[in-house]
Amino acid sequence: MDDQNKNLILATALSFLVILVWFVLFPPPEPATNLEQTEISATDGDGLQTPSAAGPSTIGEATSEPAEAAPEANAPRVEIDTPRLTGSLSLSGGRIDELFLKDYKVSLEDDAPIVELLSPVGSESAYYALYGWAPGAGLAGTDVPGPNTLWQVESGETLGVDSPVTLVWNNGKGLTFRRTIAVDEDYMFTVTQSVENASQTEVGMAPYGILARHGMGEEGDLPGLKNFFILHEGVIGMADGTLSEVDYGDVREFDIDPNERAQAEVYQVKENGWIGFTDHYWMTTLIPEPGSAFKAAAKYDARRKIYQTETVLPTLTVAPGETAQVTTRLFAGAKEWETIREYQAQGVQKFIDSIDWGWFFFLTKPIFWLLHNINALIGNMGWSIIGLTLIIKAILFPLAFKSYVSMAKMKELQPQMEALKEAAGDDRQKLQQGMMELYKKEKVNPAAGCLPILLQIPIFFSLYKVIFVTIELRHAPWFGPFRDLSAPDPTSIMNLFGLLPWAGPEPGTLMATIFIGILPLLLGISMWLQQKLNPAPTDPTQAMIFAWMPWVFMFMLGSFASGLVIYWIANNTITFTQQYLIMRSQGYKPDVFGNIMSSFKRTPKTDDK
Incomplete structure (x- = not known):
């Protein structure tokens, strides 16, 4: 073989290598999942994993018990209407489970629908936020409101800017629970939970927040994901200045045995942190008050194909005649630089890092x-x-x-x-x-x-x-x-x-x-x-x-x-x-x-x- 033929073969091989490496680093976008070919069933209940009062303590420890009943499909709802958001929350569990972004359409067509961020159980891709109390000393599970408890509206008709809504539930044993939900002009909800103890017994309970996404398909994949090499989609969290990113595929590995309890990746936060789900352009994030210690967890239920993140605050002891309350926030919206930067200025630590800036963040x-x-x-x-x-x-x-x-x-x-x-x-x-x-x-x-x-x-x-x-x-x-x-x-x-x-x-x-x-x-x-x-x-x-x-x-x-x-x-x-x-x-x-x-x-x- 002469030198010219050798050079030709070498050059051709190198050219194909360059093309191969390029497509590995920058693969073309994959087509979106066809939602018409996916099915979801709520006949076995929500499958939601609700925390215990002790909260997750070690990596790999089962942190919750499954809920047995599905939320009421026809439960009353409270409308959400702000300049940038529309939707509703369900009185079944007090879930924020229907949310649309008014400023963003699915496509460029004039008649294209606006982007749907959250959707209730029973929809094609259920995605919702839920708050509650995990029972502690002196309480059984039924003594605190669960993920499917039917709440009553105490005040407020429509949740909007400067018009919060308060929900109430009484357990019939001397404990009255209230949940006041407010929202600002952008994408931040403020959730204040309180419990009034009119019983004769001291009780303990831990406030928690949950974000749940019901996966689709045999592998538990979610619809609409880009699955792109340079883009992080999945769990994102901040724990005292340390950013954590876990892809959806890695979250699935947290469930070791689908017939047993869900496994969890756990983060202990001392003062400042948040955790949630991030996609290409949208994000939901649980944000306890700055200065609050809490435990954050990410987990996956393979049998029901549910991804979940949660925050569990320390157990509160409520003496007879006393009232205890805790306030947390929920971000649910678009990852706009100016909006997220403003929330960071308001005390959400390093919130701007929720945008995926990549390895060269110092340049990006x-x-x-x-x-x-x-x-x-x-x-x-x-x-x-x-x-x-x-x-x-x-x-x-x-x-x-x-x-x-x-x-x-x-x-x-x-x-x-x-x-x-x-x-x-x-x-x-x-x-x-x-x-x-x-x-x-x-x-x-x-x-x-x-x-x-x-x-x-x-x-x-x-x-x-x-x-x-x-x-x-x-x-x-x-x-x-x-x-x-x-x-x-x-x-x-x-x-x-x-x-x-x-x-x-x-x-x-x-x-x-x-x-x-x-x-x-x-x-x-x-x-x-x-x-x-x-x-x-x-x-x-x-x-x-x-x-x-x-x-x-x-x-x-x-x-x-x-x-x-x-x-x-x-x-x-x-x-x-x-x-x-x-x-x-x-x-x-x-x-x-x-x-x-x-x-x-x-x-x-x-x-x-």
């Missing part, structure tokens, strides 16, 4: 802050991304200047390097020594061109994370057919790149991969132009591989979010302009549209002799 946070403020000035996320790219390129310009100057000098030394190769033959040590002496003599640093590229890698990943994760880009328009920068390019040759009034191929399909939109096409052209400024490899096989790379990436990246493709196009265009001008300043006039092997033509300087 300031990049998003900058993008957010640019958008506040411009009012358009597409142009804001381009503005952000200009600022990042301006910051990196000193390094880029050194890189492109070094590249020009390296090209100038290429004939001398070829001569050294011929003189050294197979003696690699002699070749290396000769090249080092040449670099030292000409004051060239061959590594200078790599530094800007290395610095841009974490910046690229950080920006990708920002565009993919933050809700501010969801359904954010740019212009014309680009109505959602978090979605792939909707244009295609099939609709004349958005000029015809019908949609292109469905994103993620083979047709969408083949008939790409205008943004991926511009991306390929910008990559090709930038590549033309770089010295071509001397090996013809490598040169061929590099020549095909822009067009391969054009098809590979066509299914990515439009906002990210806009960044790539802007970055490539600015890089090309910078590199072209810098090389011209160093005495070279790149022939962009000429032969690839003659991309550099020396223009003598006036002081050359």
Whole structure:
């Protein structure tokens, strides 16, 4: 086998390896679960795991007993109506189990329904919040309100901003329980639970809060999950400054034996913390008052396919004639940066970290802050991304200047390097020594061109994370057919790149991969132009591989979010302009549209002799 065939096989193998690694790191979004093919049954009851007064104490310890009866399907309900929320709470268990987000629609269609966050048991994907008391000393389970206890409305008709609702229940043995629920103008509920002891006996009980999600499918998967590599979906919690993230798949491992009690992952919080479920754009979180010690747990019931998080506060002792109360909060809504930051300012410790900033959080946070403020000035996320790219390129310009100057000098030394190769033959040590002496003599640093590229890698990943994760880009328009920068390019040759009034191929399909939109096409052209400024490899096989790379990436990246493709196009265009001008300043006039092997033509300087 000759060297040329060996090089071809090696280059082909490396190309496939690059493509494989890329799709492992950035797989295309999976289609949403078809809810019509899933079933749920509440005939065996809620299956909810309610805490004991002692609360979870050790990892792996069973923390609860299953409830036997299902909540009353026709129980009276109290309406929830705020500027941003609508829904209702059920008097069966006093559950907050029906909640819609008024500001967000499921899709871009005018008649699309608004996003449903919480839903009651018996729906296709039950998801709800429940509060209560775990019985302690001197109490049986029936002496405290359970998850299905039927409450009465004591005051309030509709739960809204500045109009709380109070529920009441009497156990017939001298204990009266009240639950007052309030909500602010955004997504925060405040739940105050109290117990009045009119009996002759001292009692003990522990207040708790529960978030429960009923899973779907054979593996207990939940509908609508993205299952994307760089996105965390599942349990999220903060315990005294330490963030914990557990994917839904890992939560399922907490149930060791589906025929036994649910197993739990337990966190002991001394002063400040919270726990809940987070998805791509939405989140529910149980938040005890700052300064409160509590135990938090995450668990899974495999038989009923229920994911659950809970907070259990220390047991309260209530003497005869006394009243005890405790206040906690519940966040249920969209993961908006400004809203969550405001709640953090109000005392919810590190609540901003509930947004998945990723490994490069030290870059992701300031990049998003900058993008957010640019958008506040411009009012358009597409142009804001381009503005952000200009600022990042301006910051990196000193390094880029050194890189492109070094590249020009390296090209100038290429004939001398070829001569050294011929003189050294197979003696690699002699070749290396000769090249080092040449670099030292000409004051060239061959590594200078790599530094800007290395610095841009974490910046690229950080920006990708920002565009993919933050809700501010969801359904954010740019212009014309680009109505959602978090979605792939909707244009295609099939609709004349958005000029015809019908949609292109469905994103993620083979047709969408083949008939790409205008943004991926511009991306390929910008990559090709930038590549033309770089010295071509001397090996013809490598040169061929590099020549095909822009067009391969054009098809590979066509299914990515439009906002990210806009960044790539802007970055490539600015890089090309910078590199072209810098090389011209160093005495070279790149022939962009000429032969690839003659991309550099020396223009003598006036002081050359």
